[in-house]
Amino acid sequence: MKEIVNMQGKACPVIANHIKVALVGQPNVGKSMLINSVSNSHLHVGNFSGVTVDKSEVLFDHKDYHFTVVDLPGTYAFTDYTIEERVTHDYLCAEDYDIIINVVDSTNLEKNLQLTSELLTMSKKVVIALNMSDEADKEGIEVNAEYMSELIGVECIKVSAATKLGIEELIDAVIRNYENDKNESKLIFSEAVEEEIAQIVWYLDKHKYEAKNSYRNIAINLLKNNKKTYAKLHDNPIWTELQPILIEASSHIELHHSSDDIKEAFAEEYASFNRGVVAEVVEQKKQVEKKTLTEKIDNVLIHPIFGIPIFLFFMWSLFQLTFEVGAVPMDYIDAFFGWFGDAVGATIPNDDVRSLIVDGMIAGVGAVVLFVPNIIILFIGIALLESTGYMSRVAFLLDGFFHKFGLHGQSFIPLVTGFGCSIPAYMSARILKNDRDRLLTLFIIGFMSCGARLPVYVLFAGAFFSPEMAGNILFVIYISGAMLGLIAAKVLKLTAFKGADEPFVMEMPKYRLPSVKLIWHTVLTKTMMYLKKAGTFIATASMLIWFLSNYPHNSILEEDYAYKIENAINQEEKVHFENSLSTDLLEQSYLGRIGKFSEPIFAPLGFDWKMSVALQAGLAAKEVVVSTLGVLYALGADVDEENNSLINAISKNISFPSAVAFIVVIMIYLPCLAASIVFTREAGGIKYFFYLLFFTSVAAYGMAFIAYNITKMLM
Amino acid sequence: MKTLLDCKKACRVKVLKLNAARELKQRLISFGIMKEAEIEVLEHAPGKKTIEVKVGKMRIALRDQEAELIEVEKL
Ligand SMILES: Nc1nc2c(ncn2[C@@H]2O[C@H](COP(=O)(O)OP(=O)(O)O)[C@@H](O)[C@H]2O)c(=O)[nH]1
Ligand SMILES: [Mg+2]
Numbered sequence: 001m002k003e004i005v006n007m008q009g010k011a012c013p014v015i016a017n018h019i020k021v022a023l024v025g026q027p028n029v030g031k032s033m034l035i036n037s038v039s040n041s042h043l044h045v046g047n048f049s050g051v052t053v054d055k056s057e058v059l060f061d062h063k064d065y066h067f068t069v070v071d072l073p074g075t076y077a078f079t080d081y082t083i084e085e086r087v088t089h090d091y092l093c094a095e096d097y098d099i100i101i102n103v104v105d106s107t108n109l110e111k112n113l114q115l116t117s118e119l120l121t122m123s124k125k126v127v128i129a130l131n132m133s134d135e136a137d138k139e140g141i142e143v144n145a146e147y148m149s150e151l152i153g154v155e156c157i158k159v160s161a162a163t164k165l166g167i168e169e170l171i172d173a174v175i176r177n178y179e180n181d182k183n184e185s186k187l188i189f190s191e192a193v194e195e196e197i198a199q200i201v202w203y204l205d206k207h208k209y210e211a212k213n214s215y216r217n218i219a220i221n222l223l224k225n226n227k228k229t230y231a232k233l234h235d236n237p238i239w240t241e242l243q244p245i246l247i248e249a250s251s252h253i254e255l256h257h258s259s260d261d262i263k264e265a266f267a268e269e270y271a272s273f274n275r276g277v278v279a280e281v282v283e284q285k286k287q288v289e290k291k292t293l294t295e296k297i298d299n300v301l302i303h304p305i306f307g308i309p310i311f312l313f314f315m316w317s318l319f320q321l322t323f324e325v326g327a328v329p330m331d332y333i334d335a336f337f338g339w340f341g342d343a344v345g346a347t348i349p350n351d352d353v354r355s356l357i358v359d360g361m362i363a364g365v366g367a368v369v370l371f372v373p374n375i376i377i378l379f380i381g382i383a384l385l386e387s388t389g390y391m392s393r394v395a396f397l398l399d400g401f402f403h404k405f406g407l408h409g410q411s412f413i414p415l416v417t418g419f420g421c422s423i424p425a426y427m428s429a430r431i432l433k434n435d436r437d438r439l440l441t442l443f444i445i446g447f448m449s450c451g452a453r454l455p456v457y458v459l460f461a462g463a464f465f466s467p468e469m470a471g472n473i474l475f476v477i478y479i480s481g482a483m484l485g486l487i488a489a490k491v492l493k494l495t496a497f498k499g500a501d502e503p504f505v506m507e508m509p510k511y512r513l514p515s516v517k518l519i520w521h522t523v524l525t526k527t528m529m530y531l532k533k534a535g536t537f538i539a540t541a542s543m544l545i546w547f548l549s550n551y552p553h554n555s556i557l558e559e560d561y562a563y564k565i566e567n568a569i570n571q572e573e574k575v576h577f578e579n580s581l582s583t584d585l586l587e588q589s590y591l592g593r594i595g596k597f598s599e600p601i602f603a604p605l606g607f608d609w610k611m612s613v614a615l616q617a618g619l620a621a622k623e624v625v626v627s628t629l630g631v632l633y634a635l636g637a638d639v640d641e642e643n644n645s646l647i648n649a650i651s652k653n654i655s656f657p658s659a660v661a662f663i664v665v666i667m668i669y670l671p672c673l674a675a676s677i678v679f680t681r682e683a684g685g686i687k688y689f690f691y692l693l694f695f696t697s698v699a700a701y702g703m704a705f706i707a708y709n710i711t712k713m714l715m
Numbered sequence: 716m717k718t719l720l721d722c723k724k725a726c727r728v729k730v731l732k733l734n735a736a737r738e739l740k741q742r743l744i745s746f747g748i749m750k751e752a753e754i755e756v757l758e759h760a761p762g763k764k765t766i767e768v769k770v771g772k773m774r775i776a777l778r779d780q781e782a783e784l785i786e787v788e789k790l
Contacts, residue, residue: 077745081738108772111747259750261737267744268751294774295757304761396776400764409765409776503739503781505746508767508774 019178020068022092025103026115027051027074028509030131033161034103035071038171042521043071044424046386047512050074050413050431053084055091062171065178070097073430077267078118083430083438092122093228099125099178101170106136106143106158107510110278116152117270120185121220123213126154127173134160140286148281153186162515184214189269192256196223196249203245207238222246223253224266294389294510301390307397318381319478320471323458326374327467333373334645337366356546360631364542367630367646368534368623371455376527378451382420383522387514391416392506399504405486406493408432409504411441415485418448419478420526422675425450426682434502440492442683446671446696447485449478451530452622456666459626460659463651481667488699496691533623541620542627548591549632557584586632605665605704606658606712615665621672656715661708668700717789719768720782722756728787729753735784746775748785 023031027049036043039060044051052073060067072091073084080086092100102119104112109130119126130136130143148156155173159166188194200219204211211218221229223246233239250262257265301310341362348354385391391413399409410431418425425445432438449457457477461470561581568574586592587609594616595609602612610632618625626646633649654662670676670693680689722728730752733740747770748754757774758767767776 077741079738079741079745081742111771111773114745114747261740263741264733264744264749267741267749271747271749298758298767298774302758302760302767304759308761392776396760396765396767399776399778400760400762403764403778409778501780503735503742504765504776504778505739505742505781506776507746508776 017064018066018068019099019174020070020097021174022070022072022095022097022100023103024072024088024092024100024115024119025074025131026076026105026112027507029074029103029105029112030161031074031103032071034101034129034131034159034167035069037161037164038069038167042525044522045518046391047389047509047514048386048391048413049507049509050084050410050428051386053087053427053430055087063175065175067171067174069101075115077115082433092124097124099127099174101127101129101174103129103131105132106130107132107139107141109143109282110274113274113277114267114270117187117274120152120154120187121217121224123182123217125177125182126185127170127177128154128156129170130156130158131161133158133165134163140284142283142285144281144283148277151186151277151280153183184216187270187273190256190272193223193253193269196252200242200245200249203238203242209236209238223249223262225250225262292510297511298393298508302393302396307393311394311397315478316472316475318378319475322374322377322381322454323461323467323471323474326371326377326458327462327470329373330370333370334366337362337369341366352550355550356543360543360546361539363630364545364627365534365539367626368455368538369531370646371458371626372527372530374454374458375451375530376523378454379420379523379526380519382416383519384514385416387512387518387522389509389511392508395506396508402486403501403504405490406497407440407444407486407489408434408437408502410506411437414441414445415448415482418445418450420451422446422448422450422671423678426675426678429682432502434499436497436499437502439683439688440489440497442679442688443492443692443695444485444489445679446675446692447481447488447668449481449667450622450671450675451526452672453666455623455626457663459629459647459650460663463647463654464656464659477663477667484668484699484703488695492695530623533621537621538623538627541617541624542631545591545617545624545628545631548594549586549589551590552588554585554588557581557588591632604708605661605701606655606708607662608654608658611654611658611662615662615669618666619670619673621674622666625666657708657711660711661704664704664707665700668703669696717787718783719754719756719785719787720766720779722787724756724759727753727755727790729790730785731788732786733784734786735781739781739784743781743785747771747773748775753790754785754787 023035025031028047028051032043032052033045035041035058036045039058041058043056043058052071054073056071058069058071070091072088075085075088078089080089100119102116104116116128130145133143136143143158145156145158155177157166157170157173159170189197197216197219200222201215204215204218209215218229222233233242253265254260254262257268259265301307341358344362345354345358348357394416395409395412398412402409402411413431414425414429417428422445425448426442429438429441429445432441457474461473461477465473558581561577565574565577568577587596591613592609595613598612598616599607599609602615607615610629613632614625614628617628629650630646633646633653650659676689679692680686683689719728730748730750732750733743733748735743743749752770755769756766757769760766763779765776765778766782767774
């Protein structure tokens with residue numbers, strides 16, 4: 001595959017030919033992974049349906065051709081059941097492309113061919129990629145690709161996205177099909193249907209109807225009630241005669257299938273054709289075991305009694321690890337930034353600039369980078385959940401419970417994604433069919449604490465609890481966030497989103513051992529994003545916070561203190577004056593004024609002005625909460641000399657009830673600016689953003705107030 | 716009339732009829748749950764609210780409300 005050069009994002013020179021490929025298949029058959037293995041792209045791959053919810057294009061070169069491959073969301077059939085399926089359907093019907101690669105799972109051919117049959121009636125060129133052939137080999141399933149190509153009249157190529165087998169052949173087949181004329185597919189129906197088709201074809205032929213597609217194709221589409229074909233013929237003079245023929249043909253077919261639904265009738269037609277094909281081309285070599293490995297694992301993991309405790313245990317272990325293992329490199333990172341700040345500071349002569357760089361940028365970025373180890377562990381946990389197939393199991397286990405709170409079992413998938421980052425979570429709510437369910441899910445995704453909030457929790461848990469307890473505290477914080485989310489869902493369901501329940505039908509994928517490479521890539525990409533944000537957005541925000549907390553200067557105050565310090569009777573008093581000078585200066589700075597101004601609002605929650613400011617800054621992004629606290633406490637000299645880490649500053653300056661209230665607000669209030677924008681887009685209107693803002697603010701304030709007072713009473 | 720909901724764990728049945736409304740019916744069909752299809756019940760979630768079945772090689776989770784719409788006969 002050396003000659004394939006990834007050209008993602010670059011324009012193609014005009015000389016070469018261009019082939020536009022639409023990648024279509026049922027969910028979870030390896031479409032995204034297949035593109036990744038042809039190009040150097042890193043599309044998101046996961047072992048559950050609903051990973052890809054929007055189309056994305058990848059460009060690459062092969063031989064004399066430029067390829068554009070469009071990765072489409074998976075779809076079980078040509079329906080508009082969910083938004084993601086609508087994306088695929090609309091694309092296939094309305095957009096311009098040259099050829100379809102239909103990706104199918106070789107280990108479950110019969111079910112996959114159901115979509116294939118529908119594609120074959122679409123009058124587009126199709127190549128079938130028999131993916132997962134490595135897995136099929138392991139399970140002793142042998143597919144005779146040549147025979148299959150012959151039987152259905154479309155080229156079938158054995159491939160494996162995981163081992164990169166057959167990829168070259170697949171692309172060659174695409175080129176071959178692109179260069180040659182389209183073959184008519186050999187899909188045949190039962191005699192009853194074939195008779196009706198023949199009659200319509202005969203009629204079209206008699207009137208020499210002019211069309212690009214074959215008469216057979218038109219006839220099938222007419223019988224299937226295809227809107228586009230209908231519209232085209234509707235304006236033709238032959239329609240008046242054709243219509244009665246069609247109506248009679250349809251009723252014949254429905255009668256034949258004893259159904260009043262032509263789509264059901266056709267589905268049954270396809271199914272019997274596919275059964276025939278599978279019987280011919282698939283050979284089961286190994287004896288099929290009575291229980292597959294997946295079923296054996298499921299016996300334990302989705303056990304009616306032990307299933308949920310096992311899940312909770314996994315969660316608890318994850319947070320335990322997050323804290324325990326994450327804490328190991330923390331001291332080193334902390335020390336590094338301390339040293340780095342001093343080293344850089346020593347080279348800057350100007351006092352103000354040095355403070356800007358050291359106390360502003362480096363302190364702010366350092367405070368955020370400190371939590372990279374924790375973030376990495378959390379991301380690994382989520383990646384494992386996504387790639388093993390366990391995700392769908394948890395959705396299964398929790399569906400009954402979720403249902404009680406008015407949520408759909410499949411809401412679990414966006415909600416879990418929300419523990420990583422709210423933005424993809426908002427996107428993945430598209431797997432929900434019903435707009436009401438989707439909006440409800442969108443509203444409570446914010447309650448699932450995202451990765452960016454983890455630093456705040458780790459900071460506070462570390463400040464107030466012993467290391468042995470801190471992991472448990474993290475677990476409790478996350479669980480109670482999720483519980484609050486469920487209660488919020490119930491409240492919303494009873495008020496704003498009343499309505500009937502939607503059906504819940506979900507595929508449970510096979511368990512797969514995640515490849516180290518895949519996990520590595522997913523985690524690396526996410527971690528790099530976090531670091532990049534720290535280096536750009538957070539660095540800028542920290543400098544802004546620094547500026548706002550250092551200006552305006554107050555010369556009267558400074559002179560006043562300079563006099564006091566000079567005349568101090570001993571060293572102790574001198575230090576005392578120096579400290580209160582910086583405190584006073586900070587309080588009269590712009591930021592101090594903002595903080596003081598909003599302090600009364602937050603006073604009932606027990607927040608001082610620094611916490612108030614950090615919370616407000618957190619509206620931009622949750623990492624800013626930590627970096628702001630970092631800057632504010634690095635400046636305020638009320639931290640003793642030897643031990644000036646942020647954790648110590650927090651535990652010395654903030655009372656326990658205030659800290660609890662602070663955590664509660666962080667748990668509930670608006671995720672961040674970027675997420676808010678995506679939320680608004682996915683919800684479909686700015687008014688929803690204001691609802692969300694109102695809803696989360698009121699909930700955050702109310703819950704924090706309650707938490708503050710209860711903790712105060714208990715202490 | 717027996718529905719999928721009445722079936723116990725490890726029970727194997729054949730689908731006779733789908734009593735679902737149009738959209739859900741198509742959804743079920745696209746998952747392979749259609750007339751003549753053979754289904755095996757794999758597991759019930761706590762409270763029998765959600766069940767896992769096997770159709771062909773595919774495992775599918777559905778709720779009690781949906782299972783009730785699938786008329787079956789024992790194999
Ligand atoms: N063994 C094996 N696993 C594969 C292959 N292709 C994809 N997978 C796995 O199948 C799952 C679904 O892949 P993905 O690309 O997200 O599927 P999509 O939903 O069709 O885009 C992932 O867990 C992949 O690791 C393959 O050729 N062999
Ligand atoms: Mg995908």
